[in-house]
Amino acid sequence: xxxxxxxxxxxxxxxxxxxxxxxxxxxxxxxxxxxxxxxxxxxxxxxxxxxxxxxxxxxxxxxxxxxxxxxxxxxxxxxxxxxxxxxxxxxxxxxxxxxxxxxxxxxxxxxxxxxxxxxxxxxxxxxxxxxxxxxxxxxxxxxxxxxxxxxxxxxxxxxxxxxxxxxxxxxxxxxxxxxxxxxxxxxxxxxxxxxxxxxxxxxxxxxxxxxxxxxxxxxxxxxxxxxxxxxxxxxxxxxxxxxxxxxxxxxxxxxxxxxxxxxxxxxxxxxxxxxxxxxxxxxxxxxxxxxxxxxxxxxxxxxxxxxxxxxxxxxxxxxxxxxxxxxxxxxxxxxxxxxxxxxxxxxxxxxxxxxxxxxxxxxxxxxxxxxxxxxxxxxxxxxxxxxxxxxxxxxxxxxxxxxxxxxxxxxxxxxxxxxxxxxxxxxxxxxxxxxxxxxxxxxxxxxxxxxxxxxxxxxxxxxxxxxxxxxxxxxxxxxxxxxxxxxxxxxxxxxxxxxxxxxxxxxxxxxxxxxxxxxxxxxxxxxxxxxxxxxxxxxxxxxxxxxxxxxxxxxxxxxxxxxxxxxxxxxxxxxxxxxxxxxxxxxxxxxxxxxxxxxxxxxxxxxxxxxxxxxxxxxxxxxxxxxxxxxxxxxxxxxxxxxxxxxxxxxxxxxxxxxxxxxxxxxxxxxxxxxxxxxxxxxxxxxxxxxxxxxxxxxxxxxxxxxxxxxxxxxxxxxxxxxxxxxxxxxxxxxxxxxxxxxxxxxxxxxxxxxxxxxxxxxxxxxxxxxxxxxxxxxxxxxxxxxxxxxxxxxxxxxxxxxxxxxxxxxxxxxxxxxxxxxxxxxxxxxxxxxxxxxxxxxxxxxxxxxxxxxxxxxxxxxxxxxxxxxxxxxxxxxxxxxxxxxxxxxxxxxxxxxxxxxxxxxxxxxxxxxxxxxxxxxxxxxxxxxxxxxxxxxx
Ligand SMILES: O=C(O)CCC(=O)C(=O)O
Ligand SMILES: [Fe+2]
Numbered sequence: 007x008x009x010x011x012x013x014x015x016x017x018x019x020x021x022x023x024x025x026x027x028x029x030x031x032x033x034x035x036x037x038x039x040x041x042x043x044x045x046x047x048x049x050x051x052x053x054x055x056x057x058x059x060x061x062x063x064x065x066x067x068x069x070x071x072x073x074x075x076x077x078x079x080x081x082x083x084x085x086x087x088x089x090x091x092x093x094x095x096x097x098x099x100x101x102x103x104x105x106x107x108x109x110x111x112x113x114x115x116x117x118x119x120x121x122x123x124x125x126x127x128x129x130x131x132x133x134x135x136x137x138x139x140x141x142x143x144x145x146x147x148x149x150x151x152x153x154x155x156x157x158x159x160x161x162x163x164x165x166x167x168x169x170x171x172x173x174x175x176x177x178x179x180x181x182x183x184x185x186x187x188x189x190x191x192x193x194x195x196x197x198x199x200x201x202x203x204x205x206x207x208x209x210x211x212x213x214x215x216x217x218x219x220x221x222x223x224x225x226x227x228x229x230x231x232x233x234x235x236x237x238x239x240x241x242x243x244x245x246x247x248x249x250x251x252x253x254x255x256x257x258x259x260x261x262x263x264x265x266x267x268x269x270x271x272x273x274x275x276x277x278x279x280x281x282x283x284x285x286x287x288x289x290x291x292x293x294x295x296x297x298x299x300x301x302x303x304x305x306x307x308x309x310x311x312x313x314x315x316x317x318x319x320x321x322x323x324x325x326x327x328x329x330x331x332x333x334x335x336x337x338x339x340x341x342x343x344x345x346x347x348x349x350x351x352x353x354x355x356x357x358x359x360x361x362x363x364x365x366x367x368x369x370x371x372x373x374x375x376x377x378x379x380x381x382x383x384x385x386x387x388x389x390x391x392x393x394x395x396x397x398x399x400x401x402x403x404x405x406x407x408x409x410x411x412x413x414x415x416x417x418x419x420x421x422x423x424x425x426x427x428x429x430x431x432x433x434x435x436x437x438x439x440x441x442x443x444x445x446x447x448x449x450x451x452x453x454x455x456x457x458x459x460x461x462x463x464x465x466x467x468x469x470x471x472x473x474x475x476x477x478x479x480x481x482x483x484x485x486x487x488x489x490x491x492x493x494x495x496x497x498x499x500x501x502x503x504x505x506x507x508x509x510x511x512x513x514x515x516x517x518x519x520x521x522x523x524x525x526x527x528x529x530x531x532x533x534x535x536x537x538x539x540x541x542x543x544x545x546x547x548x549x550x551x552x553x554x555x556x557x558x559x560x561x562x563x564x565x566x567x568x569x570x571x572x573x574x575x576x577x578x579x580x581x582x583x584x585x586x587x588x589x590x591x592x593x594x595x596x597x598x599x600x601x602x603x604x605x606x607x608x609x610x611x612x613x614x615x616x617x618x619x620x621x622x623x624x625x626x627x628x629x630x631x632x633x634x635x636x637x638x639x640x641x642x643x644x645x646x647x648x649x650x651x652x653x654x655x656x657x658x659x660x661x662x663x664x665x666x667x668x669x670x671x672x673x674x675x676x677x678x679x680x681x682x683x684x685x686x687x688x689x690x691x692x693x694x695x696x697x698x699x700x701x702x703x704x705x706x707x708x709x710x711x712x713x714x715x716x717x718x719x720x721x722x723x724x725x726x727x728x729x730x731x732x733x734x735x736x737x738x739x740x741x742x743x744x745x746x747x748x749x750x751x752x753x754x755x756x757x758x759x760x761x762x763x764x765x766x767x768x769x770x771x772x773x774x775x776x777x778x779x780x781x782x783x784x785x786x787x788x789x790x791x792x793x794x795x796x797x798x799x800x801x802x803x804x805x806x807x808x809x810x811x812x813x814x815x816x817x818x819x820x821x822x823x824x825x826x827x828x829x830x831x832x833x834x835x836x837x838x839x840x841x842x843x844x845x846x847x848x849x850x851x852x853x854x855x856x857x858x859x860x861x862x863x864x865x866x867x868x869x870x871x872x873x874x875x876x877x878x879x880x881x882x883x884x885x886x887x888x889x890x891x892x893x894x895x896x897x898x899x900x901x902x903x904x905x906x907x908x909x910x911x912x913x914x915x916x917x918x919x920x921x922x923x924x925x926x927x928x929x930x931x932x933x934x935x936x937x938x939x940x941x942x943x944x945x946x
Contacts, residue, residue: 029321231348253281256317602716668874816878824894868903
């Protein structure tokens with residue numbers, strides 16, 4: 007125990023500055039540093055107004071749902087029934103009482119449940135440690151027998167801990183519980199924070215955000231010597247106490263009538279409007295809290311301590327040493343909540359704090375967009391629910407203490423980005439519950455490992471088992487000694503060896519994958535957390551290949567003897583019927599959809615697989631069949647653009663076309679008709695090659711000079727598009743060309759000729775576009791020089807004939823990313839553009855080249871010219887080929903609104919962007935519907 011030897015006259019020597027601090031000087035210095043930091047940090051109002059909803063959105067995502075509350079309550083109830091059987095129940099005791107994050111209302115669906123086994127209500131009663139341990143042993147003994155029967159799993163007594171506990175996972179809910187005895191300290195601390203929550207709601211929001219932020223950065227774990235939750239919540243409290251005007255009172259005020267819950271509650275009741283005078287936003291508080299922590303980095307070692315009892319900094323030394331971080335326990339002021347924080351871990355914490363301040367600062371300066379900020383602060387993986395929280399009442403599993411509750415709501419898909427079926431399918435996901443208990447069930451075999459799952463539970467919403475496999479009985483063994491495993495390389499930390507097995511189960515309404523991993527570290531320096539991260543990445547990569555969506559990840563256990571560890575994943579794929587499930591399973595297993603639409607058609611299909619069915623809202627209204635109803639696009643005669651007499655007029659038309667349509671045709675462009683014909687023909691012949699030949703170019707790297715693929719953004723598309731494509735990078739040609747397909751034999755030659763001609767035509771149009779935007783000659787010439795070196799991506803599209811064309815789309819509504827796209831096509835109709843809120847079909851016109859404004863030009867023109875949404879429909883009889891060339895500035899160039907187009911009436915509307923940002927975005931998001939461009943918009 008650390009005993010406080012603090013006094014206000016305590017001196018500590020600052021080695022670096024050779025300076026002494028007493029309490030007053032130290033606190034003054036902390037305030038000064040915070041002020042300096044705050045001054046340097048430019049709070050941009052527009053950016054703040056984007057940050058606020060962003061943070062509230064994160065909060066809404068992580069905040070538990072009603073079912074999470076309910077399950078925990080039911081679980082407490084079930085444990086109480088269990089306790090009654092184990093210990094008897096004479097005077098109403100013992101009872102199980104929850105505390106910790108659940109009672110503070112600061113938990114998430116992933117949080118453990120802290121429970122205390124209480125033998126009386128007497129707050130003063132303090133059982134000796136030995137007594138507590140003997141009660142826990144008795145409890146653990148009973149739990150083991152429940153474990154054998156499949157009621158609970160992962161029973162683990164941790165008697166050597168400061169507070170002895172038994173860990174156990176409930177099979178019905180998947181919730182891990184830490185049970186302690188007479189944990190009155192824990193109960194009163196969490197009750198007090200729950201009361202504080204009622205004073206100002208910013209406390210709870212900020213606590214959630216900070217806890218989540220810390221979790222994402224792996225700095226919220228006392229076991230790993232980073233910050234425990236009490237430290238984080240106390241730092242939030244402290245920040246709110248030290249704002250001007252303060253939002254929360256010092257706890258000394260709260261405790262003025264005593265520290266018993268009733269008194270504190272009473273006092274708090276009178277403080278309900280305490281923080282009202284302070285109107286700071288959550289975003290403002292979030293930023294200033296990180297800045298505050300960042301500012302005082304150097305002062306902790308001199309005894310700086312956050313006292314929420316006093317509501318101010320104090321100077322404090324703990325008995326054995328100065329805390330690396332000091333956050334005074336408000337009930338026992340001789341204790342440091344942050345006592346577990348280690349020296350190296352403090353550095354890790356500070357790297358995260360500094361980085362996050364930098365991200366926020368870049369965001370304020372417009373150098374980082376909201377999307378990337380969110381990713382940097384909170385990661386890109388949504389919080390996942392413990393899978394068994396999706397349960398209905400137990401049916402199959404033996405459960406002695408059933409959770410009697412209302413039926414579980416339908417599965418809420420937190421992975422909307424990866425959702426594979428549309429709402430129109432009508433059916434929700436199957437519930438599947440699974441508990442994996444590694445303790446005592448994983449043994450290294452001679453060649454591999456034996457893994458037994460001691461309590462898998464499968465609970466279909468509708469009874470009956472799948473056809474492909476029946477659910478494993480409790481303790482099915484899915485590991486075999488023949489399974490020598492796969493090596494998953496960890497790019498950052500060398501190699502980790504792991505073995506994993508994939509168990510596939512088909513349920514009447516869905517398909518499940520269960521991946522159980524058992525692995526060991528390759529070196530003694532590898533921490534368990536590193537192993538876990540590497541395996542997680544590996545499994546996710548494998549699953550993204552199969553397009554399964556991960557519905558949940560089981561708890562990560564560190565309780566195996568070093569260097570072994572294990573984790574398990576359950577993934578589910580939504581499917582409306584067993585047949586569909588089997589079809590999908592085939593497709594997923596063989597990666598059939600990934601092989602493209604032509605491949606699918608070549609294998610004979612008579613209906614559109616579910617995976618390709620778009621929501622009605624996306625595919626309606628049906629394309630108009632009556633010709634003549636199609637849109638007449640502006641026509642720009644490029645030959646006239648070069649004649650001085652007509653140039654001005656043509657520029658005028660060009661400007662109108664870019665402003666009002668975003669699409670126009672160019673004629674008299676000088677591109678030989680036969681060259682267009684030859685290029686389309688080469689593309690057509692490429693798609694007609696045997697799949698084995700085409701598949702040589704099926705590369706997953708979006709930066710590769712050649713890429714054969716399918717759909718729109720195949721790694722992220724929820725619904726697949728009826729399109730295959732071949733993307734050829736044309737800049738620089740010399741290095742890209744050798745990678746282009748060698749078959750059909752003329753593809754390279756024709757492609758090069760076409761790419762060069764296309765660039766020439768693009769330069770002519772771009773010259774006009776720049777002039778029409780009023781750029782002065784010098785700037786225009788400079789831009790043109792850059793465009794000469796600019797990117798050019800040739801996209802050959804193939805839209806095969808489709809058995810049910812009205813259900814799908816060749817391309818979803820999207821805009822193109824570059825400055826201009828030049829498009830040619832065969833004679834089959836398919837393109838539609840959005841015009842005045844309507845989808846209108848564009849006729850194929852031989853000899854003309856269709857041009858459209860891309861996102862980069864919308865940004866560069868500061869919104870004067872608009873990139874326009876377009877989509878492609880397919881038909882039942884004819885395959886269609888189109889070739890789009892997307893042109894932009896060089897890859898590394900930053901694209902920003904032209905300064906000449908920013909003025910008082912039209913302030914800068916978009917933040918700077920580059921290809922890297924686009925690619926990053928594309929890698930994890932759906933890019934349809936101009937979402938990328940939306941993410942670049944500045945709010946005024
Ligand atoms: O095929 C078409 O008409 C349009 C193709 C397209 O929009 C694209 O490749 O971005
Ligand atoms: Fe397009």
